[in-house]
Amino acid sequence: METDKITKLLQAHTSGDSRALNQLIPLVYDELKRMAQIRLVGERSDHTLSSTELVHEAYLKLIDFDHIDWQNRYHFFGIASQIMRNILVDYAVKQQAQKRGGNRKRVSLGETDAITDVKLHDILSIHHALEKLEKLDKRQVRVVVCRFFGGLTIDETAKTLDISTPTVSRDWKMAKAWLNRELSLSHNED
């Protein structure tokens, strides 16, 4: 199953293989786009043969859509959220390195000039704060990754992590408070 491959690439990237991300992105690109609130296809009140084909064409780029059953896609959402975190952090690191190093070459992930330093900085501080929180509470970190990086709803997060909605809600609140505090601390240290 394709998700295994993605999981492996993700692990490779997380443990420092920078090439892994380049292989990952095309595999999940469209689904990531969807998660960034882009709709692949508009609502159709009736699916004719031709529109069904259109839907398939749009989904073709999703990993092995035909072979993943509907429920398992939540598993994929979890992975995609982590990938989103990796992509953003990777992106932020590269951007900042370029700014410092004066290397004007663009990162190939699309438009770059519009992003302010502040936001890049925010991504990195959240990422580092999450690394700290990881030591205290792994589940809270997973909730934050789904909610914040993956853009999943509380409900989707619950299904993705296979925990109850109230648990997600509690974890999310506390993690937010914890990160808020952590970020304001690190901000004061700067």
Place this chain on the structure above:
Amino acid sequence: MKIDSMETKQWKKLKKIFSEALLLKDDERKEYIIRAADGDKTIIKEAETLLEAYETASLLDQPFEEIKKSALGEFDTDRKNGKQIGPYKIIDSVGHGGMGSVYLAERADGNFNQRVALKLLRTGLHSNEQVQRFIYERQILASLNHENIARLFDGGVTDEGQPWFVMEYVEGKPINEYCDEHKLSLDDRLELFLDVCKAVQYAHQKLIVHRDIKPTNITVKKNGTIKLLDFGIAKALNSDDYIQNDILLTQTGLLPLTPAYASPEQIRGETVSTVSDVYQLGVVLYELLTGYQPYDVSGKTPSEIEQVICEDHPTRPSSIISKMESSASVNDKIIQGRIRLRRLTSGKQKRKLRGDLDTVILMALRKEPDRRYNSAEQFAKDIKNYLADRPVSAYSDSWGYRSKKFISRHKAGVSVAAAVLLMLILYTSTVTWHSQQTREALHYANEEAAKSEQLIHFMMGMFEANDPAEAMGDTVTARVLLERGIEQAETLDNQPEIQAQMFSVVGKVYYQLGEYERAYPLLRQSMDIKNDMGQPDEIEQADSYYLLGAAMHHKGNYRESDYYFEKALDIFNSFSDHKSVQFANSLYRTANIRGVRRDFEAAFSMHKQALYMRLNLLGESHPDVGNSYKSVGNTFHQSGDPAKAIKYFRKAADIYGVGYPEKHPAIADLKVSKARALQELNKFDKAEKYLISALAIQTDIYGEHHTNTGMSKMALGHFYRNTGDFAKAEPIYLELISVIENELSGDHPLKRPVTEALGRLYLDNNEPEKAESWLRKTTQLLSSSLRPEHPRVLTAEFRLADCLLQLQEYEEAEVLLLQVLDQAGDQSDETYTSIKKDALHTVVTLYEIWNREDQAEIFSSRLQDMDAIE
């Protein structure tokens, strides 16, 4: 204390205390924490600082959509300069209004240097149906070609469902400002107004109604020419004329109704016609000549406004000055200033207006549409009569007629007032809705409210602003009012039943208004409460599930919607003999999802069930029944019975034929379905006819460059290819690919299939020289998005290898074939068997031609082994 050195036990305790404390009121928290921490100072400090941090604004509450989009190279809705919408590039922002934003733009391809105004509307059109109507309307509007009407050049819908229009860019001033600035005399104003009438009359001849004539939509350019803006835009966005019966499809109606210029029939949500424009022209003329609007609606409550516009007689234009002079609240200087702007003294203006002009304007302002001038032309003619000192045709309104009407109309007062109320609320919000939808929403609300006395109070509380001024001010929006309702409901924790009902009412109102994002959590909450109370009304619960599913479907969340539809179905199915429209709809939508997932058997039985239920409940000629027939036909076709499929398609065609105009997307879709089934029955002539006619309809509705038109064109190309008519297929594919590459975005969903089709076409037609580049592109496109061992990638590589073999490029063909065999080798899936066989055959042929008998031998025996297994 080091935070990350906390012990697991401590952390767990802290988690519990934090969550519990959050549920308490602010002043109870501290005490609770101290008590619960049981002397652990670390925990107390942690809990307190965390609670404090919880209250501060969090970065995490604003996900980095912007960065995400940029990081993924996405379209950004906030910074538009330089962005491209359709074939246009935005240069600058011109203004933002309730309906959306206006930008200065130009053609991105540099074909024309012309600068245009691009309107990007705020409201999304999310159903395909809505988009289709919108595009259809746009084409009608584009046919308006008049020197005094700003031309509509183009329009479309962005990927996000935002409609956009491109219009002539007009620099100028609103007509009233222009007149005042140039101190035009009354006669000059009338002359200018005649141009406005001429333009409106031209559009009316084409049966296009403006619906929102007001000074800001009438621009005067520096050279004194009039340009009417936004002609018919309101209608283009509002599809209810076509699909009135289906509430689900009509939420995005969007009538930019401006109360001061709205006609009584618009206020009441009745049929709007060309004479509604005559009324609005009357209001504009009134204002141009007197400096005042016929009715003062500012600071009035909604029911007062309804009263004023639908019942009150307007002050005669000639008397408005005296009336204003006598009103203590108005500064005399302002009035004198207004009169001076018209180069008249107060007495002179009154005399000039009294008599014919009074009568002419009041005739246009009649409450009853059929008693006004029946066209803009007649209105203009009477103004010309006045200017030429001829008698005018207008006559005074009689008192008796008026009062009779007044009494008979007051009987229906209350509900109209309520509708106006909500409509005005909506008007003040950033997006305005058509009163028809508003009334439907209100109807829903009323119906729900009638269920309990307390709910009526709730509804009243929701819509009653504490301060009448607030009700009319900018600050009160529909959202504020509905939110107020939610707040009220939230205080009712001890009465869960009522609370659930309230959430449900507000949720349904939002649903009716197309605000699915808002509707969803409320409906959800209502259902959760009901579930918690136990023993919910199951059918009602199923209806709610359906609604939740439909809301998710509209949002494009298919997984979620599927989940809810299934839940709804579970309940519906548990009642024997239960029949309802919601049940049928749930079946229909779930069946469609099953079809997409290729579970044809399930799709088939569900579609049939939905069909019979709809026949039973909706009668034989309802469009939904037609949709069901079509879907059943499609499933027959998919499961290998094209003859039966056609029977069902015929029934669908009969229903569509009655309910839809000849050129309708549903009819085109149906024709394509029919053609495919006919092809399988070897009825090629008929199939061709249907495909051509479907393509003509799609082209007519969507234009050459729309994806739907492309789909239709591709279907026709496939038809010719499949029937061996290469000469006809080739130009179709080539034209299509050139449109896709030049006019549409590079990532177009049709790009890969058409490229593949061209490669196959040339290969089948023994033109490997031509086939090669297309086949190469196909493999590139496929392998950029699929894993290397995906059957489609392998098939494409195999075809390319076959082509290379014919071109005598043996080395590369060999590499490719061995690669295909290698990738397919480990796969046990059946789809790989034929790929393997084909590849083996070809590799044997290759080695034979290449005179490498040893290798040919090896692969030949592998092929025999495979055959032997079977």
